[in-house]
Amino acid sequence: EHSLLGLKDLSASEIGSILDRAAYWESRSEKVIPVLKDRFVANMFFENSTRTRFSFEMAEKRLGAQVLNFAAAVSSVEKGESIYDTVRTLESMGIDAGVIRLKPVGVLAELASRISVPLVNAGDGNNEHPTQALLDLYTMKKHFGELKGLKVSIIGDIKHSRVARSNLWALQAMGAEVKLCAPESMQAPELGRYAPYVPMDEALCADVVMMLRVQLERHAEGLLKSPDQYRLQYGLTEERAAKLAPHVIIMHPAPVNRNVEIDDAVVEHPQSRIFTQMANGVPIRMAVMERALK
Numbered sequence: 001e002h003s004l005l006g007l008k009d010l011s012a013s014e015i016g017s018i019l020d021r022a023a024y025w026e027s028r029s030e031k032v033i034p035v036l037k038d039r040f041v042a043n044m045f046f047e048n049s050t051r052t053r054f055s056f057e058m059a060e061k062r063l064g065a066q067v068l069n070f071a072a073a074v075s076s077v078e079k080g081e082s083i084y085d086t087v088r089t090l091e092s093m094g095i096d097a098g099v100i101r102l103k104p105v106g107v108l109a110e111l112a113s114r115i116s117v118p119l120v121n122a123g124d125g126n127n128e129h130p131t132q133a134l135l136d137l138y139t140m141k142k143h144f145g146e147l148k149g150l151k152v153s154i155i156g157d158i159k160h161s162r163v164a165r166s167n168l169w170a171l172q173a174m175g176a177e178v179k180l181c182a183p184e185s186m187q188a189p190e191l192g193r194y195a196p197y198v199p200m201d202e203a204l205c206a207d208v209v210m211m212l213r214v215q216l217e218r219h220a221e222g223l224l225k226s227p228d229q230y231r232l233q234y235g236l237t238e239e240r241a242a243k244l245a246p247h248v249i250i251m252h253p254a255p256v257n258r259n260v261e262i263d264d265a266v267v268e269h270p271q272s273r274i275f276t277q278m279a280n281g282v283p284i285r286m287a288v289m290e291r292a293l294k
């Protein structure tokens, strides 16, 4: 039984196995294949979510698991109960695995060490979002055939992005070439040791242009002074999208701030794979939950 707390320490062969297993699950046409029948999974979201929460639930139900959904806003967290006591409570009731999304960074590893069931990270602060990066890699691999040598630019609010970090670790493990692009106020200087920060024009010369959401909820007040100015300097505008080479694919983890980091008309551009990414979240999470529970 395997927890999945992040991709930083996952080997290329482990990542490759998850991607291959997701391809297997995607190839199965039956809606429900009950290999996790009689296993109980709790989806514990201490921070809001639409895609991650529902695609985990979809994946778990497609594998026949019994699913319990926990949302902090309607729980005893509102009375001051801690994350540990909440997870320990669900564990004591007999769950076999937990999917967990957390606001704070640095508590997941300790939590996992004190809980005996496998935990799957559904996003912790700005640290990691491993299943998002796995579905992103899956989307790229399906489109281009292989990840080795692929040029991927990650553009936008890198500082606050767990998606950027998980993608950076996993893409580099798989031999892709990653470049970063962000205004100075949204750079994470410590990541510059792993991938270069480049100007926007250079970032757009890639195979994959991955735009990131400006994460207003994690900003100190006033960090995004002018959404219009940000769009002009770092947004994937219609004009910039029109100049991309025809083989380039556009990605974004969503939710999107339309007309800030990506223009309204570019979200469903023919080169956009944004909704394909969401679809691919289900087989990836089937592979991850099978790995956690079998």
Ligand code: CP
Binding pocket: 048, 049, 050, 051, 052, 053, 123, 132, 253, 254, 255
């Ligand atoms: N991409 C992503 O994690 O979206 P949600 O926050 O809606 O789950």
